[in-house]
Amino acid sequence: MHIVDRRLNPSGKNLANRQRFMRRAKSQIRKAVHESAGSRSIKDADEGGEVVLPAQGVHEPSFRRSGSGGIRDHLLPGNKEYIAGDTIQRPPGGEGGSGSEGSPDGEGEDDFRFALSREEFVDLFLEDLELPDLAKRRVVNAEALVYHRAGYSVSGSPANLALNRTVRNSLSRRIALHRPKPEELQALRDAIEALNPDDDVKRRALEEELARKQRRTGVIPYIDPLDVRYRRFESHPKPVAQAVMFCLMDVSGSMTEHMKDLAKRFYVLLYIFLKRRYKNVEVVFIRHTHQASEVDEETFFNSPETGGTVVSTALEEMQRVIDERYSPDSWNIYAAQASDGDNTASDNDKTAALLTQVILPACQYYAYLEVGRDSEHFPPGFIRRDSDLWQTYSTIIKNGAPMAMRKVGHRRDIYPVFRELFAKKTGAEAAAE
Amino acid sequence: MSTTLIRAERPLFEGADWEFGTIQRCHDEIEKVALQDMGLNVYTNQIEVIGTEQMLDAYSSIGMPLFYKHWSFGKHFSRHEAMYRAGMQGLAYEIVINSNPCISYIMEENTATMQTLVIAHAAFGHNHFFKNNYLFQQWTDANGILDYLEFAKDYITSCEERYGEVAVERLLDAAHALMSHAVHKYPRKRATDLRTEEKRERERREHDEKVFNDLWRTVPGKENIRHDPTAAEQRKALLELPQENILYFMEKSAPRLAPWQREILRIVRIIAQYFYPQSQTKVMNEGCATYTHYTIMNRLHEKGLLTDGAMVEFLSSHTNVVFQPEFDDRRYSGLNPYALGFAMMQDIERICTLPTAEDRQWFPHIAGCNDHMNVLRDVWANYRDESFILQYLSPRLVRHFGLFHIVDDASEPNMRVEAIHDERGYRKIKQALAKQYDVSWNAADIQVVDVNLAGDRRLILHHRALNRVLLEEKDARMVLQHLADLWGYDVLMKEIDPGTEAVMKEHAASPRPGIVTIEPK
Numbered sequence: 001m002h003i004v005d006r007r008l009n010p011s012g013k014n015l016a017n018r019q020r021f022m023r024r025a026k027s028q029i030r031k032a033v034h035e036s037a038g039s040r041s042i043k044d045a046d047e048g049g050e051v052v053l054p055a056q057g058v059h060e061p062s063f064r065r066s067g068s069g070g071i072r073d074h075l076l077p078g079n080k081e082y083i084a085g086d087t088i089q090r091p092p093g094g095e096g097g098s099g100s101e102g103s104p105d106g107e108g109e110d111d112f113r114f115a116l117s118r119e120e121f122v123d124l125f126l127e128d129l130e131l132p133d134l135a136k137r138r139v140v141n142a143e144a145l146v147y148h149r150a151g152y153s154v155s156g157s158p159a160n161l162a163l164n165r166t167v168r169n170s171l172s173r174r175i176a177l178h179r180p181k182p183e184e185l186q187a188l189r190d191a192i193e194a195l196n197p198d199d200d201v202k203r204r205a206l207e208e209e210l211a212r213k214q215r216r217t218g219v220i221p222y223i224d225p226l227d228v229r230y231r232r233f234e235s236h237p238k239p240v241a242q243a244v245m246f247c248l249m250d251v252s253g254s255m256t257e258h259m260k261d262l263a264k265r266f267y268v269l270l271y272i273f274l275k276r277r278y279k280n281v282e283v284v285f286i287r288h289t290h291q292a293s294e295v296d297e298e299t300f301f302n303s304p305e306t307g308g309t310v311v312s313t314a315l316e317e318m319q320r321v322i323d324e325r326y327s328p329d330s331w332n333i334y335a336a337q338a339s340d341g342d343n344t345a346s347d348n349d350k351t352a353a354l355l356t357q358v359i360l361p362a363c364q365y366y367a368y369l370e371v372g373r374d375s376e377h378f379p380p381g382f383i384r385r386d387s388d389l390w391q392t393y394s395t396i397i398k399n400g401a402p403m404a405m406r407k408v409g410h411r412r413d414i415y416p417v418f419r420e421l422f423a424k425k426t427g428a429e430a431a432a433e
Numbered sequence: 434m435s436t437t438l439i440r441a442e443r444p445l446f447e448g449a450d451w452e453f454g455t456i457q458r459c460h461d462e463i464e465k466v467a468l469q470d471m472g473l474n475v476y477t478n479q480i481e482v483i484g485t486e487q488m489l490d491a492y493s494s495i496g497m498p499l500f501y502k503h504w505s506f507g508k509h510f511s512r513h514e515a516m517y518r519a520g521m522q523g524l525a526y527e528i529v530i531n532s533n534p535c536i537s538y539i540m541e542e543n544t545a546t547m548q549t550l551v552i553a554h555a556a557f558g559h560n561h562f563f564k565n566n567y568l569f570q571q572w573t574d575a576n577g578i579l580d581y582l583e584f585a586k587d588y589i590t591s592c593e594e595r596y597g598e599v600a601v602e603r604l605l606d607a608a609h610a611l612m613s614h615a616v617h618k619y620p621r622k623r624a625t626d627l628r629t630e631e632k633r634e635r636e637r638r639e640h641d642e643k644v645f646n647d648l649w650r651t652v653p654g655k656e657n658i659r660h661d662p663t664a665a666e667q668r669k670a671l672l673e674l675p676q677e678n679i680l681y682f683m684e685k686s687a688p689r690l691a692p693w694q695r696e697i698l699r700i701v702r703i704i705a706q707y708f709y710p711q712s713q714t715k716v717m718n719e720g721c722a723t724y725t726h727y728t729i730m731n732r733l734h735e736k737g738l739l740t741d742g743a744m745v746e747f748l749s750s751h752t753n754v755v756f757q758p759e760f761d762d763r764r765y766s767g768l769n770p771y772a773l774g775f776a777m778m779q780d781i782e783r784i785c786t787l788p789t790a791e792d793r794q795w796f797p798h799i800a801g802c803n804d805h806m807n808v809l810r811d812v813w814a815n816y817r818d819e820s821f822i823l824q825y826l827s828p829r830l831v832r833h834f835g836l837f838h839i840v841d842d843a844s845e846p847n848m849r850v851e852a853i854h855d856e857r858g859y860r861k862i863k864q865a866l867a868k869q870y871d872v873s874w875n876a877a878d879i880q881v882v883d884v885n886l887a888g889d890r891r892l893i894l895h896h897r898a899l900n901r902v903l904l905e906e907k908d909a910r911m912v913l914q915h916l917a918d919l920w921g922y923d924v925l926m927k928e929i930d931p932g933t934e935a936v937m938k939e940h941a942a943s944p945r946p947g948i949v950t951i952e953p954k
Contacts, residue, residue, distance in 0.1 A: 001460050002534070003453050004481040007541055013490050014510045020602070021507030058508055060606075061911035062613045063877050063896075063904055070902035072841045075866045077768065078759025079837040079853050087847040088839065115515050 021058070022120070028053050029114070033124040053114055122276060147233040156230025169227035179220040180213040188213065242280035243332040243364075245270060246321075248314045250339040251287045251305045259371040263338030264301055265414045266369050270336055273422065278332065284321055288314035290344070294321060309342045311389060315354040328362040335359070336367045341387025348392045355393075360401045367421055368393055368405035440737040447740055449544035456480060456539075459549045463557060466732045471725065472806055473561040476535040476575065480556060483538045488525070489513050491538060495708070496528045498536065499582050501589040501700075503605050529555035531563040531711075533575040546743040550750065553729040558722025565814045566717070568710035577627030578707060584631040585700045592693050603948050604694055607915035608680060608701040614879055615680035615705040618872075630703065634696060641692070668886060675880040675895075679916070680705070682881050688890065689921035689949040698919075713872055716818045720774020724782075724809070727751060727775070757834065776834075780827050781808055791828060818870035826866065828859045838865045843901075877904055879926075890922040897931045903938055904928065910940055917942040921949040 032051035188210045274281045285300035289307030292314040406417045467473045493510035494500035530536040537555040593601045676682045684698040733739045757772035758764040784792045785805035793800045831854045838852040852858035878897045917924040928938040
């Protein structure tokens with residue numbers, strides 16, 4: 001009897017099957033992911049989780065006899081009151097009181113619950129989206145070192161012993177130094193055995209030969225420290241593309257909690273997205289009223305401020321932070337601005353100038369999100385005037401800046417808007433822009 | 434069992450913990466009981482300890498340790514995993530493979546008692562059954578199965594590399610859909626040998642490559658094939674029609690399949706055949722294993738090798754396994770093969786040792802023979818579920834389970850109780866129950882009956898709708914579609930009432946492009 005401990009076998013044996021299955025059911029899984037993305041809070045959007053697929057799509061058919069019609073026999077245990085000849089009403093559903101006889105293989109037609117890992121979920125969630133301009137890569141000091149095989153060395157750890165190479169060396173050394181082979185020794189011994197007992201001369205010669213060879217075998221080791229080789233690895237620093245994401249938000253009195261919530265959801269999505277593409281993602285929060293400051297996340301979303309609204313202050317602050325910490329040469333800079341669109345009228349020109357001359361040239365992408373009230377409704381005949389910022393930014397975009405803007409009024413719009421902003425451009429569209 | 438009882442000084446283990454030494458000791462003691470007291474004859478055991486994920490792996494690849502890749506296994510894995518994670522489904526304590534050496538997987542989470550139980554159950558009970566039952570001897574090759582699976586896996590992987598994953602996947606989809614009709618139920622006399630199977634394929638391919646000559650392509654074909662108007666019979670004979678093994682027919686006769694496609698169909702067919710005996714011996718196989726573990730555990734306890742605590746743990750688990758809910762119970766989902774099998778094995782023991790007058794009347798050849806192990810070994814070797822129940826279901830058990838037989842005829846307003854557990858009913862119930870375990874009664878009777886070779890090459894199949902039960906329509910249409918894809922031409926299936934020979938329903942399918950790659954000449 002053998003006992004084998006299989007627990008240490010590499011896991012993930014089923015991965016290939018799982019991938020095949022996911023590829024097979026891709027369109028359904030994708031649909032389910034997008035549906036579930038609507039129902040779950042954006043905050044755990046990047047958690048993995050269960051999605052429900054309709055069973056039909058991944059059904060494996062076989063020739064089965066139908067569950068109804070014809071003449072069927074049922075044999076059931078636990079008779080209490082029936083005697084032969086009794087008639088029984090068919091239970092509803094025509095199952096004949098026989099439990100699940102309709103599906104003999106135990107496979108119901110229920111929907112198929114399917115658990116996705118975090119990675120898989122985010123993959124599907126952000127599928128078909130791409131970041132504009134991923135270019136800049138910089139070798140940063142720490143973080144990523146990758147090891148490449150780099151020949152052999154004479155020293156190293158036993159784990160890296162290169163057996164093939166070692167034995168090859170040993171073999172060539174043994175051949176070069178004429179180390180007698182075991183077979184040769186054996187042949188000599190056999191020859192001595194087989195000798196005529198009287199043939200002393202020959203015996204002596206042979207015995208000397210044998211002794212010489214045995215000595216030689218002793219002196220020339222089978223494996224010498226000289227032969228030993230180790231696999232050598234060299235570390236190379238891996239260029240890491242890193243990104244910084246600026247969250248700019250108007251926190252003046254006109255921004256309601258609802259608007260902030262919308263903005264936050266958008267930032268979270270952007271963060272997840274960046275996180276997937278860049279190993280290093282830093283986030284800078286800049287809030288502004290009529291003055292701007294860099295704050296931490298908590299303050300950014302939660303502490304109320306009062307004051308006017310001067311957008312250019314935030315851009316100035318952003319410029320300051322970029323100059324100080326995030327040189328555009330080595331960082332991919334993404335900025336997302338959320339606002340209800342108000343700005344002091346006199347500031348619009350300054351904002352536009354700052355944006356076009358300083359901020360946009362440094363940025364990979366600039367997204368402006370105008371958040372509105374949940375249920376904005378206007379009296380009939382009322383045409384809503386575009387906000388100050390919207391008008392200002394429209395003119396900038398017309399000149400072909402790497403910038404996009406959208407309006408969002410409800411939480412359910414966030415994800416579609418996000419997808420719209422980052423959707424992969426087809427060739428034609430890309431050329432048109 | 435005349436051995437005098439020597440009580441062991443120390444039990445095999447105390448508490449729930451175990452290590453490899455414990456397993457070894459348990460195995461050795463169990464082996465003594467199994468071989469000496471029970472006279473079992475088993476393959477060498479190989480016991481493998483596995484974790485949860487590996488158990489789920491094994492689930493999804495029908496218990497086999499290595500298998501080719503296909504999305505459906507990923508689907509089953511995900512389903513089981515999701516259910517297991519949600520706590521809706523526990524995992525089996527063991528899985529055993531009909532191979533030589535006989536591999537039993539045991540879960541690392543099991544307590545020491547459970548490990549003892551599963552070794553007795555799987556490594557001796559099932560193992561003995563696999564080695565001795567005539568169906569397994571006839572249909573499976575325990576020596577070659579692992580090598581063959583290895584070959585199948587490598588072959589299919591190499592096909593994926595050569596012809597693309599999608600092409601192989603489509604072929605496997607079609608083959609899996611037909612897997613239920615891929616067995617020769619009445620085989621020619623020939624011992625299965627999977628090693629030669631593998632060798633055969635290798636040689637054939639080498640030969641093909643050696644004799645390949647592009648010139649042959651340019652040789653002009655025969656101008657006109659002679660038409661023999663009386664050829665129908667001859668054609669059927671040539672094509673071995675009618676043919677119930679649909680996959681076999683596709684492998685041999687589908688006109689537009691490439692050689693590698695035929696080989697994959699063959700692999701699926703051979704694997705289906707390997708599992709064919711298992712579906713016919715559920716009750717017996719589990720009955721044999723359960724009876725074995727029950728006997729062995731009791732014996733170990735008598736010998737003082739199991740503590741009372743362990744024994745109680747075992748009994749509680751055993752009772753759960755052989756529990757049979759009644760038909761009006763919410764938990765009822767058919768007859769439990771463990772319960773029925775175990776009860777019948779115990780009943781045979783009782784008939785042999787303490788027969789009643791009724792038993793002497795029903796089972797004169799074994800009643801009171803006092804050598805129940807001999808009888809049981811003979812039963813395990815020479816019966817399958819259907820014949821076993823027909824032969825050995827005693828009136829006492831029919832009463833014990835309160836079995837009754839209902840006939841549900843769709844053309845009548847109500848169902849009728851045909852027989853109950855009384856003097857008039859025993860035989861009827863026995864026959865009806867045995868029929869339920871008869872494969873040829875359960876599986877749809879589908880045969881390839883004819884091919885229109887001269888015309889549009891349409892393939893015609895008949896389903897003889899036993900008791901006027903038709904095929905599940907949606908599924909049938911999907912499978913037929915797969916069949917048409919393999920065949921490369923139209924396929925027509927007629928569902929026929931065997932009583933009147935009237936056609937009840939027809940399905941047809943036309944091939945989609947994708948599987949067949951060879952263009953018609």
